[in-house]
């Protein structure tokens with residue numbers, strides 16, 4: 159693996175707050191040595207992290223460095239992002255919808271579970287974090303825990319697309335790329351209680367997704 163690029167752009171001099179979201183955000187692109195481990199879900203901020211991949215390990219290291227350097231910082235751990243994306247890459251549900259609209263078949267895992275969350279709700283949570291000056295770890299996940307296959311079915315249902323193009327698979331049968339943890343559903347009780355945060359429902363997030371890749375960026 160080639161060394162990661164250094165930070166780009168000027169360093170802030172007298173910032174009131176810094177929201178750091180940059181990352182090499184493609185787990186496959188970060189990977190060196192895959193090894194699959196099962197994890198239980200509904201993870202709280204107090205559960206010991208056990209990252210499987212280079213992506214997760216570097217994320218954990220970054221949050222430890224941030225909190226050591228700045229104990230008043232808040233570290234938001236974000237679940238799988240769905241709904242309306244803002245960049246070239248589609249969110250998880252946009253990618254599914256775009257494939258189904260093009261008539262492409264998709265293989266989706268029945269044994270990998272997530273608590274998907276949308277960018278509008280995440281932006282709202284970050285604003286609340288800044289306003290209330292909460293510090294430490296904060297989990298930001300959606301209300302529903304679904305498998306990747308269930309997520310695909312939901313996209314098809316909500317958007318009226320052809321669910322017959324979705325093929326349910328198990329991780330053991332089909333696992334290209336970097337290993338993905340089986341269950342990283344997040345318990346976001348702290349954000350609900352201490353920020354008064356309520357994410358959009360999964361259905362509403364799916365509805366807000368962009369229609370096609372060509373309308374992005």
Ligand SMILES: NC(=O)c1ccc[n+]([C@@H]2O[C@H](COP(=O)([O-])OP(=O)(O)OC[C@H]3O[C@@H](n4cnc5c(N)ncnc54)[C@H](OP(=O)(O)O)[C@@H]3O)[C@@H](O)[C@H]2O)c1
Pocket residue numbers: 163164165166178179180181182183184236237238239240245246247
């Ligand atoms: N997508 C998800 O489901 C998900 C889930 C949980 C957490 N996250 C986290 O959310 C954040 C945003 O991810 P995303 O999905 O929106 O990915 P993305 O669209 O690839 O955005 C990543 C951003 O980081 C920038 N970046 C990468 N390396 C950099 C460097 N060395 N210096 C400065 N900027 C750099 C990229 O800039 P360029 O475009 O110029 O390369 C890009 O704007 C990341 O921290 C990611 O780990 C994402």
